[in-house]
Amino acid sequence: MRTTRAGLADVARRAGVSPATASRVLSGSGPASPASRAAVLAAAEQLDYRPHPVARQLAGGSGSRVVFAVRDERADILRDPFVTRATAAMAAALLPYAMGVALRHVGLDCAADLDELAGDRGLAALVLAGHDRAMPAALPPRLRGRTAVIGAGGADVDSAAGVGVLLTHLYLLGRRRIALIAGPAWLAASAAPVAAYRELTRSAGLPARIVRGDFTSARGRVAARAVLRRWPDTDAIATVSDATALGALQALAGLGIRVPDDVAVTGFDDVPLASAVSPALSTATHPVEEIAAAAVRSALGEVVPVTLFPSSPVFRATA
Amino acid sequence: MRTTRAGLADVARRAGVSPATASRVLSGSGPASPASRAAVLAAAEQLDYRPHPVARQLAGGSGSRVVFAVRDERADILRDPFVTRATAAMAAALLPYAMGVALRHVGLDCAADLDELAGDRGLAALVLAGHDRAMPAALPPRLRGRTAVIGAGGADVDSAAGVGVLLTHLYLLGRRRIALIAGPAWLAASAAPVAAYRELTRSAGLPARIVRGDFTSARGRVAARAVLRRWPDTDAIATVSDATALGALQALAGLGIRVPDDVAVTGFDDVPLASAVSPALSTATHPVEEIAAAAVRSALGEVVPVTLFPSSPVFRATA
DNA sequence: CTGTTAGCGCATTCAC
DNA sequence: GTGAATGCGCTAACAG
Numbered sequence: 001m002r003t004t005r006a007g008l009a010d011v012a013r014r015a016g017v018s019p020a021t022a023s024r025v026l027s028g029s030g031p032a033s034p035a036s037r038a039a040v041l042a043a044a045e046q047l048d049y050r051p052h053p054v055a056r057q058l059a060g061g062s063g064s065r066v067v068f069a070v071r072d073e074r075a076d077i078l079r080d081p082f083v084t085r086a087t088a089a090m091a092a093a094l095l096p097y098a099m100g101v102a103l104r105h106v107g108l109d110c111a112a113d114l115d116e117l118a119g120d121r122g123l124a125a126l127v128l129a130g131h132d133r134a135m136p137a138a139l140p141p142r143l144r145g146r147t148a149v150i151g152a153g154g155a156d157v158d159s160a161a162g163v164g165v166l167l168t169h170l171y172l173l174g175r176r177r178i179a180l181i182a183g184p185a186w187l188a189a190s191a192a193p194v195a196a197y198r199e200l201t202r203s204a205g206l207p208a209r210i211v212r213g214d215f216t217s218a219r220g221r222v223a224a225r226a227v228l229r230r231w232p233d234t235d236a237i238a239t240v241s242d243a244t245a246l247g248a249l250q251a252l253a254g255l256g257i258r259v260p261d262d263v264a265v266t267g268f269d270d271v272p273l274a275s276a277v278s279p280a281l282s283t284a285t286h287p288v289e290e291i292a293a294a295a296v297r298s299a300l301g302e303v304v305p306v307t308l309f310p311s312s313p314v315f316r317a318t319a
Numbered sequence: 320m321r322t323t324r325a326g327l328a329d330v331a332r333r334a335g336v337s338p339a340t341a342s343r344v345l346s347g348s349g350p351a352s353p354a355s356r357a358a359v360l361a362a363a364e365q366l367d368y369r370p371h372p373v374a375r376q377l378a379g380g381s382g383s384r385v386v387f388a389v390r391d392e393r394a395d396i397l398r399d400p401f402v403t404r405a406t407a408a409m410a411a412a413l414l415p416y417a418m419g420v421a422l423r424h425v426g427l428d429c430a431a432d433l434d435e436l437a438g439d440r441g442l443a444a445l446v447l448a449g450h451d452r453a454m455p456a457a458l459p460p461r462l463r464g465r466t467a468v469i470g471a472g473g474a475d476v477d478s479a480a481g482v483g484v485l486l487t488h489l490y491l492l493g494r495r496r497i498a499l500i501a502g503p504a505w506l507a508a509s510a511a512p513v514a515a516y517r518e519l520t521r522s523a524g525l526p527a528r529i530v531r532g533d534f535t536s537a538r539g540r541v542a543a544r545a546v547l548r549r550w551p552d553t554d555a556i557a558t559v560s561d562a563t564a565l566g567a568l569q570a571l572a573g574l575g576i577r578v579p580d581d582v583a584v585t586g587f588d589d590v591p592l593a594s595a596v597s598p599a600l601s602t603a604t605h606p607v608e609e610i611a612a613a614a615v616r617s618a619l620g621e622v623v624p625v626t627l628f629p630s631s632p633v634f635r636a637t638a
Numbered sequence: 639c640t641g642t643t644a645g646c647g648c649a650t651t652c653a654c
Numbered sequence: 655g656t657g658a659a660t661g662c663g664c665t666a667a668c669a670g
Binding site for chain 3: 336337338339340343349350351352355374376377378379380440
């Protein structure tokens with residue numbers, strides 16, 4: 001049993017080449033003859049060589065961790081199901097990179113926080129969520145090229161299409177007075193669903209009933225009550241988050257309104273327990289794991305195709 | 320504007336001491352005279368010095384990331400609400416350490432995986448969840464002292480007391496035929512709640528009705544149906560996970576059984592949406608953020624008091 | 639208590 | 655295509 005792990009020097013020696021050559025073939029960059037390439041690979045195999053991630057990061061100057069910065073008014077956004085799920089997904093995606101993710105909250109006015117992050121030499125990349133339209137352009141120079149964004153303009157779900165399908169479904173169900181509990185106005189990602197809603201209601205000749213929410217169920221309760229107070233004949237409520245939808249369901253239950261008989265409800269995101277509530281929530285499911293992984297890879301400099309991720313409707317009991 | 324960040328050498332030069340002394344005071348370890356300490360601190364302040372985490376980790380040989388390994392039969396345990404929440408909490412707790420967390424699943428038989436982790440020189444610490452009783456003792460030597468465990472024997476919630484309070488509550492509600500949907504038998508953390516249940520039913524002269532579940536709502540549905548088939552007069556179902564409880568609620572709804580009138584139900588953990596379902600779930604809330612932070616700190620070698628974290632009942636609508 | 643001397647393990651200039 | 659130096663930024667061992 002070897003007491004200490006084989007290093008690059010050991011591999012090089014065994015392969016009969018210099019450490020530089022060994023480094024070139026093992027790190028995949030730089031020229032190398034087929035012969036020495038094979039020798040190095042074989043030696044690495046035999047010695048069970050594993051590069052030392054930290055040394056590699058120091059020498060390469062790349063930093064060792066990804067920071068996931070979530071912008072929101074509330075600090076407890078870090079407990080939001082979407083945030084925890086995305087964080088876990090990044091943590092899983094970073095495993096093969098020998099890196100990890102750190103999580104932090106930043107307020108709506110976060111220029112100073114971003115500057116601080118820009119000065120962190122241990123930072124490999126930054127993933128940002130909760131941005132508004134102006135932020136990506138206002139990033140500190142040092143962060144440029146190593147920042148990815150989750151939501152509008154970055155790794156994003158096709159929320160316009162997703163909400164569109166849900167709204168269409170409600171329409172086909174015979175609903176004609178559909179309200180939307182939208183996301184907060186300061187959030188860039190809020191725009192697409194609202195646009196989709198406006199477009200569909202306009203073209204179908206339906207009234208537009210929009211109320212702002214956030215991503216909490218408490219706000220969903222309040223918003224649903226507001227909707228029914230203002231437009232008592234509402235027969236469907238679409239939302240842009242499951243938490244909001246569940247809050248709305250509670251409000252409706254409290255008002256003695258039957259779901260979906262009197263009012264249909266749709267969520268968005270398909271949180272883990274959306275299928276486990278009763279009535280089970282109709283919503284749209286999103287590949288959050290893939291989105292988070294794409295964001296991480298993009299932030300780390302890989303070129304990932306900038307496609308919108310699909311939003312697939314899941315029709316359960318509430319709509 | 321300085322084009323490159325101040326390094327330790329710059330600080331030392333400005334403070335009129337050697338880099339070694341500067342390192343000693345800035346890293347907090349090693350002796351230093353009050354005079355040079357003050358000088359170094361002042362210089363660091365003026366230069367806005369930030370240590371380079373990666374260099375520090377390389378020189379110190381400490382590794383740069385924490386791996387959270389979750390042991391379970393299913394690979395999609397990584398999407399479990401508790402796991403994602405704990406992962407996010409660790410990611411947040413690691414921010415000040417300039418480290419990050421990576422997430423990985425390991426199967427029930429994970430000796431090989433642990434060996435592989437032991438060979439990773441970038442690993443600062445390991446946090447393990449889903450262990451059985453034998454695992455902590457069977458850890459590879461290299462992992463010793465830098466591994467912490469979440470659940471029985473490590474950073475754990477006082478689940479015996481927590482379940483005990485819930486059961487007592489059910490008893491005080493007049494329930495006398497209380498079933499328990501327990502955790503999987505291979506899990507060390509499953510033991511305490513079962514013991515508490517057995518103790519309480521025995522001392523109160525109640526029948527013991529135990530069924531095994533896991534942490535999915537699907538299994539909760541099945542288990543609840545099994546309970547009612549086997550003991551049709553059951554008037555309460557206690558569980559050890561909210562997902563299980565929500566599954567049970569669905570099963571009961573499907574059978575036309577009223578909650579809590581006919582059968583009361585309790586969950587465990589207070590997932591974000593437990594309060595947002597209707598009927599709202601009675602459960603116990605746990606400081607997962609603190610637990611995860613304690614696990615991380617412990618794994619990194621800090622001495623954290625080994626206390627059980629409190630389990631606080633939250634009585635809502637289902638019990 | 640302090641400075642000097644060596645590395646930590648690898649990537650990357652350069653010459654050859 | 656290859657090897658010999660040099661450096662990444664800091665900590666740790668030693669001698670003073």
